[in-house]
């Protein structure tokens with residue numbers, strides 16, 4: 711299997727174009743030793759606020775990739791692109807509908823070597839993304855495993871994203887996910903707001919993603935980078 715452009719990341723900060731971030735905070739994040747800045751959000755993402763944030767991150771050496779979550783927010787110039795598909799919803803528009811519309815619009819311009827699908831499994835009912843997509847968040851362990859087998863073995867998705875955005879998730883669920891993640895990279899995000907939680911999640915996920923705490927407690931956000939440094943992938 712070829713080495714993917716996201717294949718070595720252990721830690722990512724996710725920045726939301728719809729939220730304010732000072733230059734000082736951005737500097738601290740971009741020089742923290744994190745592997746990548748992911749730009750993405752599930753609401754209020756526009757072309758303008760995405761370009762603005764991208765150009766601010768571009769002042770640093772660090773890779774900067776976009777999770778495309780709205781048609782408006784598909785902006786050229788990133789190092790890589792993720793296209794999310796929500797696997798645990800019955801609403802097909804969030805599995806392939808919007809993505810096909812996106813391909814109709816931008817298909818010719820997509821840098822395929824640096825573009826990958828992410829199989830999202832959203833497990834926190836209070837997350838904006840869960841409400842937006844009508845995700846079935848109360849999956850039992852065997853249902854989770856079946857979703858991941860579907861994604862990895864049948865759909866051959868390169869990334870599985872266990873999403874608890876807004877709260878720290880069930881690490882036993884994450885452990886089960888890792889057990890069947892096969893050749894896919896397993897991303898985990900949700901409620902990581904300390905070095906200890908970062909370590910716990912990084913025990914099972916290939917890549918941990920830290921989002922909301924950036925905007926409430928920058929020092930705590932920064933402490934999550936060092937916590938993963940000391941672990942093997």
Ligand SMILES: CC(C)=CCC/C(C)=C/CC/C(C)=C/CC/C(C)=C/CC/C(C)=C/CC/C(C)=C/CC/C(C)=C/COP(=O)(O)OP(=O)(O)O
Nearest residue numbers: 751752779780781786791794808809812819837838839875
């Ligand atoms: C040259 C050029 C134009 C380049 C662009 C190339 C490119 C790759 C284009 C893609 C075109 C395309 C396929 C577009 C489709 C876009 C689209 C609308 C896809 C649907 C995505 C989707 C399933 C969205 C649902 C929500 C979701 C899963 C978002 C992911 C991010 C996320 C969960 C962020 C967390 O959100 P947050 O706001 O922080 O949430 P909380 O409030 O809970 O914290």
Ligand SMILES: O=P(O)(O)OC[C@@H](O)CO
Nearest residue numbers: 875876899900901921922
């Ligand atoms: O914002 P938090 O809860 O850290 O979650 C990170 C990320 O998974 C959001 O998509």
Ligand SMILES: [Mg+2]
Nearest residue numbers: 726875921922
């Ligand atoms: Mg958020």
